[in-house]
Amino acid sequence: MSLLVTGSIGIDTVEAPSGKAVDALGGSSVYFAYAAGFFTPVRLVGVVGEDCPDGFLKPLEDNPNIDMGGLEVRQGSKTFRWHGRYHEDVNQRDTISVELNVLGERGPDIPGRFRDSEYVFLANTHPGLQAELLGQLQSPTLVVADTMDLWIETERELLLNLLDNIDGLVLNDSEAIQLTGKSNLIEAGLEIAGLVKRFCVVKKGQHGAILFVNERAYPLPGYPARKVADPTGAGDCFAGGMMGYLAAEDRVDDETLRRAIAYGTVTASLELEEFSLNKLMKIDRNAINTRLDEFLEMTKF
């Protein structure tokens, strides 16, 4: 089934204990699309500025499973830039600088031929823009969004309105606590699953994720990664693996959702082994399946 992602395309500079990537390809829609593309064709909607270097998007353009028909190169604008630095403990990072640039302007249009998309992921951005993008779609089967602490704090009303109209929300544990005011993460996740139509996934970084659906909680541990070069994009690859699998299966029953977050987990676990898309560009779906088998085996008790 058709899968659409809307989100950022960025020029990332990342420093980590194991190395540094300067002006590398990044952004939520980029990581999502590349991860989901292992499972199913993906339609990408995003905007860059006219400064976007020649060939910068080649890894996406060369990927036969990514349809770049929703890319806008906006004249007079500049591309989103992010510079982050990971600590010795790569679960901690500091943002050195952010230049929103084109992300601070009006959002992209979804091309006419993408508007029939059935599976949709609205990567993190202003919830008003997420609602506007959602409004451009005809009758999607499953809409899942990501959000962040900034919008929970400053745009709660708009965010709650959005939740009313989507099927699933993916967010971090601290954000789930912030959104609900509950101190117990399980209570928080269950409450959020009740605010959307179907389910909530709480991401806990190295500690895994919890799926909340039908008033039940399904916890999944993190993949025990010995080598973490660059966690940037891991959350988006988690979502990409999850949504890619759901769209490929074209089912969203509880069992398929549970398998989908396992796919999300292992897809992300591969991505973070190298900087930017470097690892994902070297692997195929077999590598993901092999890691899934390994992960399922090590989590049998």
Next chain:
Amino acid sequence: MSLLVTGSIGIDTVEAPSGKAVDALGGSSVYFAYAAGFFTPVRLVGVVGEDCPDGFLKPLEDNPNIDMGGLEVRQGSKTFRWHGRYHEDVNQRDTISVELNVLGERGPDIPGRFRDSEYVFLANTHPGLQAELLGQLQSPTLVVADTMDLWIETERELLLNLLDNIDGLVLNDSEAIQLTGKSNLIEAGLEIAGLVKRFCVVKKGQHGAILFVNERAYPLPGYPARKVADPTGAGDCFAGGMMGYLAAEDRVDDETLRRAIAYGTVTASLELEEFSLNKLMKIDRNAINTRLDEFLEMTKF
């Protein structure tokens, strides 16, 4: 098979958002023994002072699976006391006061009839004392110890000597990082498993645990607890459930170890629903098995 625990017996005062327990029965050997007693008979070795109130240990004495033959009531000494306060987020706590009392004196003797114990848990205390207790045992099959940040910092040499002579170590994630100096928790756990004879279990509180054995990592998520009245003792109940199961099975192959940490997880998840031993005193092995089945079902992906 015979299971022995050495550890503290305490008079605990616990404040938490859901209530307060004053002068309640606590201590590592108490929680451990009660949890392990659901699986197999347990021999308890510990010391209280002459101030220990009449009937204070009745829950242990009334438990047919706990042999209190290793209890010393030391004249002229006072019982260990701990006072803690949990935050609104019960994963955080402050220690209000600690009175080591008898725990700051010489350790207990292991009674002659306990010295043939085959499965042994040395709950957290000074590693010199742990080694001394270990030296009193004839030829145990499996010796597992717990430790803490204080000993890693102040008694590293003695602790490393102890590790040389035991089969397994149970510790928190921050302690694993501290002990090894590794920033990656998986690397840390694997290294520690190599310092002991057999395995290491890294506990991550609400995020579950990871078993490290034979150069492999087996992550287990936390049980998604909606109701957490008092996490005090959860780590000891985890160890109790784990060791109780191992001793009952009298096997320590990798598969049995994996099932054992699942039993530890669910035993702890029950204990923290109420203060002190209150929950454990109301349940039986069936309740643990039922929760295990539920946990295994919710973690199938």
